Amino acid sequence: MASTKQKRVIIEPVTRVEGHGKVSILLDEKNTVTQARLHIVEFRGFERFVQGRPFWEVPVLVQRLCGICPVSHHLAAAKAMDWIVGGEKLTPTAEKMRRLMHYGQTFQSHALHFFHLASPDLLFGFDADVAIRNVIGVAAKYPDLAVQGVMMRKYGQEIIKATAGKKIHGTGAIPGGINKNLSIAERDVFLKDIDQMLTWCRGALKVAVDYTTANLATAAPFGSFDSNHLSIVRKDGSMDLYDGNLRAIDAQGKKILDQVAPQDYYKVIAEEVRPWSYMKFPFIKSIGPKDGWYRVGPLARINTCDFIDTPEAEAARKEFMKLTDGKPNNITMAYHWARMIELLHSGEKIRDLLNDKDLQGTDLVTKGDRRDEGIAIVEAPRGTLFHHYRVNKDDQVVMANLIVSTTSNNEPMNRAVQKVAQDHISGKPEITEGLLNHIEVAIRAYDPCLSCATHALGRMPLEVILVDSTGTVIDRKRK
Amino acid sequence: MSETITFTIDGKEVSAQPGQTIMQAADAAGIYIPRLCAFEGLVPHGSCRVCTVMVNGRAQAACTQPVADGIVVENDTEKLLAIRRDIIEMLFVEGNHYCMFCEKSGNCELQALAYRFGIAAPKYPYLFPKREIDATHPDIFIDRNRCVLCGRCVRASRDVDGKGVFEFVGRGPQKRVAVNAEANLADTDLKTSDKAVEVCPVGAILRKRVGYAVPVGRRRYDHKPIGSDIEQAASKK
Incomplete structure (x- = not known):
């Protein structure tokens, strides 16, 4: 039975992340952490209410899950519906337009996360004055960096508009293809600025590298732990954010599974339900729920791939892998470094695609034999995203299963929260806002999208409530 | 004379x-x-x-x-604009009009009217009625969530197509477009080439698998408000 002197610290909502979540930390009378959890408090229900809808509507409907990376859901659903219409072998124009859309999205999402959400912690320190530890503080002290963040995000968003029709929630990807190509005029607007974007990518990568190497003693153990890593990779082992087969490795780099087709995901991945969270806990079946959890996202992708097929990002990957002597990197704070390698990779991919004449092709849609099941995977900015649908003979969706990247990172984020709570809060006589921000820093490394929903800029209060085990509020602090 | x-x-x-x-x-x-x-x-x-x-x-x-x-x-006039705005708002709240993912978006006359009248959100409470989808026909589907009971399909099928596939049934809030069959749309002789399929002003009667083939920016009302064709035709005279 719990001690009557037990305290519960709640961080609600977790700030500078997408969506709403809260952290609860249980402390005994000596402020020793006995439990720390990240709770996802939102309930979405998309898997239920796409049922009955016509299948071609789903790529446009289901992307409403999110306002930051809706393109991921748009493309994952469209890729699944390609299988329904038998059009999974896209025309070159369709596949390259979708890829351009996807890299544009990764570009803007990674820029948003690094410059707007994460950089205040890295530039000012985890427990810096909260009045300056925000994007406005970054804009005041590092105006060039802040402007670059805004302009890079805009560039990515404009690419999404040119390929999907709108910056957020477009309609470009349709079952079996795409509904437009890229005109010469549209292309030239992006070509004009691509060199500047790549220069800024290199600068952002340098900030992440310098931060990690300069603070390695504190950053390396911060919220870190050994884990499995999962992503899709191309058949030749290259990183591929748009298409590929599943690969998972353990903390030492040993392959757990490799080149598993997306259509077979359910044979290797299962989901566990726990009573205290709306979010499921996916795991690798062959290992089981206890140890089969894995990390996804930039860190996992750099770890799982054999190489990156763009030269500058590949050079950056090799530099990154030197940090751990070529073994998988299990440092949670290294997510930022990995993310900036992907930012550069996305920039290189965008440049290469813009110079590809296939984007001006006119063969946009293909189809073949109708199927009643479609499964697809893309690498969303935050990690591997699974979409699985079944469709009846009347073209209506009868089953949908979505495993979003933040769901896969559920267990890792909880581990990170526990580790930071143990290392930085446990036993401290006073629990300050700065200490609590350490917890959020660990969560932010994953760039979680807790609801897959976008939220307007506004006041995001952090409230800490101390209660005893009977539920009586002892103390309450707001920032 | x-x-x-x-x-x-x-x-x-x-x-x-x-x-x-x-x-x-x-x-x-x-x-x-x-x-x-x-x-x-x-x-x-x-x-x-x-x-x-x-x-x-x-x-x-x-x-x-x-x-x-x-x-x-x-x-x-201000008075008539207010009356029309109220009518359009009521049509929105009486059905389930989710423009954000409706494939008729950009080509929808109800949506275009709302834009022309500057309606950002209706002031009346949404009724969220529970309505049926009939997807049984191999090439056409009815989503009654979006039906505004304009009767275009009823008149087109009866007077132009000579088939009488559609008819109103029920009264008041229960009124709906029914099909002239024992069971579903699949049991009628409706064809994709019928006028009745073409005239729906909203996304209630649609040809299947067309979806979002027309990109944003090339849809009927993406650049010009509804009614501008009538106004422009006169200005060219």
């Missing part, structure tokens, strides 16, 4: 032929009167009331009211 009738719309003198409706005369004069159930080539229905105008101070449906010599018609 050809007799020209002369009357005014918002003070502007308009000429018309006997037998024309106020809407037909207004269209010819380049004056847009908003409408939803009216459709060129179909018998006027007068059911949506979006085209309500004041004729000698009395509210009338412009799509059914014949012209008469010397009548004074008010169209573009």
